[in-house]
Amino acid sequence: MSTHTPRILVLDEDRIMQDSLSQFLRREGYVVSTTDSPDAAVAKMESGQIDILLADLNIAGVKPGAFLRDIRRSHPQVVVILLTGYGSIEQAVDAIKAGAFDYLTKPIIDDEIRVTVEKAARQHALLFENYALRQQLDSRFGLENLIGRDAKVQKIVDVVNAVAEGRTTVLMTGESGTGKSLLARGIHQRSPRRDRPFIEISCGALPETLLESELFGHVKGSFTGAVSDKPGRFLSADGGTIFLDEINSASPAMQVKLLRVLQERKFEPVGSTQTTTVDVRVVLASNCDLQQLVAEQTFRQDLYYRINVVNIRMPSLRDRKGDIPLLAMHFLRLYCKEVGREIIGFTEAALAALTAYAWPGNVRELENAVEHSVVLSKRPQIDLSDLPETLHGVTGYDPFAEPRAALDGLFNGLLNDPMPLERALEMPERTIIKAALKRNNYNRQATASELDINRTTLYKKMRKYKLDVGGEEE
Numbered sequence: 031m032s033t034h035t036p037r038i039l040v041l042d043e044d045r046i047m048q049d050s051l052s053q054f055l056r057r058e059g060y061v062v063s064t065t066d067s068p069d070a071a072v073a074k075m076e077s078g079q080i081d082i083l084l085a086d087l088n089i090a091g092v093k094p095g096a097f098l099r100d101i102r103r104s105h106p107q108v109v110v111i112l113l114t115g116y117g118s119i120e121q122a123v124d125a126i127k128a129g130a131f132d133y134l135t136k137p138i139i140d141d142e143i144r145v146t147v148e149k150a151a152r153q154h155a156l157l158f159e160n161y162a163l164r165q166q167l168d169s170r171f172g173l174e175n176l177i178g179r180d181a182k183v184q185k186i187v188d189v190v191n192a193v194a195e196g197r198t199t200v201l202m203t204g205e206s207g208t209g210k211s212l213l214a215r216g217i218h219q220r221s222p223r224r225d226r227p228f229i230e231i232s233c234g235a236l237p238e239t240l241l242e243s244e245l246f247g248h249v250k251g252s253f254t255g256a257v258s259d260k261p262g263r264f265l266s267a268d269g270g271t272i273f274l275d276e277i278n279s280a281s282p283a284m285q286v287k288l289l290r291v292l293q294e295r296k297f298e299p300v301g302s303t304q305t306t307t308v309d310v311r312v313v314l315a316s317n318c319d320l321q322q323l324v325a326e327q328t329f330r331q332d333l334y335y336r337i338n339v340v341n342i343r344m345p346s347l348r349d350r351k352g353d354i355p356l357l358a359m360h361f362l363r364l365y366c367k368e369v370g371r372e373i374i375g376f377t378e379a380a381l382a383a384l385t386a387y388a389w390p391g392n393v394r395e396l397e398n399a400v401e402h403s404v405v406l407s408k409r410p411q412i413d414l415s416d417l418p419e420t421l422h423g424v425t426g427y428d429p430f431a432e433p434r435a436a437l438d439g440l441f442n443g444l445l446n447d448p449m450p451l452e453r454a455l456e457m458p459e460r461t462i463i464k465a466a467l468k469r470n471n472y473n474r475q476a477t478a479s480e481l482d483i484n485r486t487t488l489y490k491k492m493r494k495y496k497l498d499v500g501g502e503e504e
């Protein structure tokens with residue numbers, strides 16, 4: 031989130047209006063500047079100094095619709111509040127369509143402007159968050175296309191970088207949709223073999239006999255249907271990488287053959303006595319625990335030792351929730367590009383639901399959810415209602431989750447301990463404010479918006495409860 035005090039520009043030809051608005055907003059704690067020139071306003075936005083624009087566009091020579099659309103395009107992070115004359119509701123509606131965030135009707139009432147500007151500040155912080163996510167995606171880290179800042183992912187990237195160079199066998203385990211196939215390709219791309227073939231084959235997809243000939247090839251006439259010689263995938267992958275997916279479903283006979291090829295890089299095609307030698311890097315994936323299969327004696331222990339040289343465990347998405355916004359933004363960009371849409375990001379409610387959901391289908395399910403939303407959304411931001419229905423019931427955002435436990439304890443005490451109501455309410459109030467301050471890094475603007483009180487009220491209460499500087503009280 032943006033942590034600075036929101037900077038507001040007031041654009042109005044009326045000097046008295048400029049003065050009264052800027053005085054009021056400064057008292058509310060904002061940084062305020064004023065101008066009567068649309069060109070000067072644009073220049074100021076260009077220099078990146080403005081977060082919120084409060085504008086009366088009833089200025090000769092200005093077409094409000096075009097002006098607002100321009101801002102939306104060139105300065106999407108600026109939140110615009112339109113000031114309109116009394117009774118020009120139509121102008122206000124057009125303005126919202128053109129990209130204004132909200133409007134205020136003159137004469138302007140203190141409470142209205144306070145609430146509207148606070149909402150705009152929240153919106154700005156959110157846009158900033160979406161923007162920051164995009165920036166993060168732009169600054170490359172780790173492997174191409176493998177998105178993740180979580181330490182578990184970064185560690186995987188380190189391992190891949192360390193082993194990519196050689197021919198070491200790599201085993202990946204993890205739930206479906208965690209990125210095993212993506213990573214297998216990443217290992218190949220990072221290796222000196224990148225210009226040679228990358229061959230992917232799923233051991234669970236073919237019956238045993240077919241799999242054997244598919245992998246190792248066969249000679250003409252070796253079995254019914256073998257009408258000509260076939261080289262097999264291991265040979266096709268010579269010089270490159272072979273990715274054996276779902277290795278856990280390989281049959282016992284197949285396991286013996288695999289063991290040999292891993293040990294000696296040698297095999298015989300089906301129906302042949304001639305030995306073939308290949309140079310392949312073998313990458314394998316399993317979506318269940320192979321050690322367990324060894325214990326159950328359905329997977330050969332010697333083969334397990336042979337392939338368990340470098341074992342990469344792909345974390346489930348719910349175990350790296352911090353990466354969800356980043357991944358969501360990555361897929362948003364991807365699908366917007368694909369279908370030619372312009373969506374700037376996610377609303378707070380949508381992000382909260384995405385983060386709270388358990389994602390049994392991991393990254394694949396998240397990718398599908400975002401694609402679904404991009405196709406269906408009609409707005410410039412993905413909202414909760416655009417997400418698949420499974421996410422609608424997920425209530426992610428709960429600012430009071432943290433102090434709830436503390437409050438439970440307090441209430442129990444209060445119920446047994448008679449005292450005046452006002453005093454009884456002080457303790458829970460202090461706990462709530464303290465937790466909110468902590469959660470917002472002692473940013474008072476953010477804390478006040480979260481608690482839906484104005485900043486003056488927050489200051490007073492902080493003073494009253496001695497929650498002042500940095501919170502290192504007590």
Ligand SMILES: Nc1ncnc2c1ncn2[C@@H]1O[C@H](COP(=O)(O)OP(=O)(O)OP(=O)(O)O)[C@@H](O)[C@H]1O
Nearest residue numbers: 175176177205206207208209210211212317393394
């Ligand atoms: N870290 C990531 N960053 C970006 N995209 C990812 C990431 N992890 C997975 N994906 C994407 O999610 C989808 C599913 O990933 P992938 O097919 O690699 O999973 P998998 O573990 O091989 O699943 P399965 O076990 O079902 O084969 C793919 O479209 C992939 O590009």
Ligand SMILES: [Mg+2]
Nearest residue numbers: 210211212275
């Ligand atoms: Mg896969």
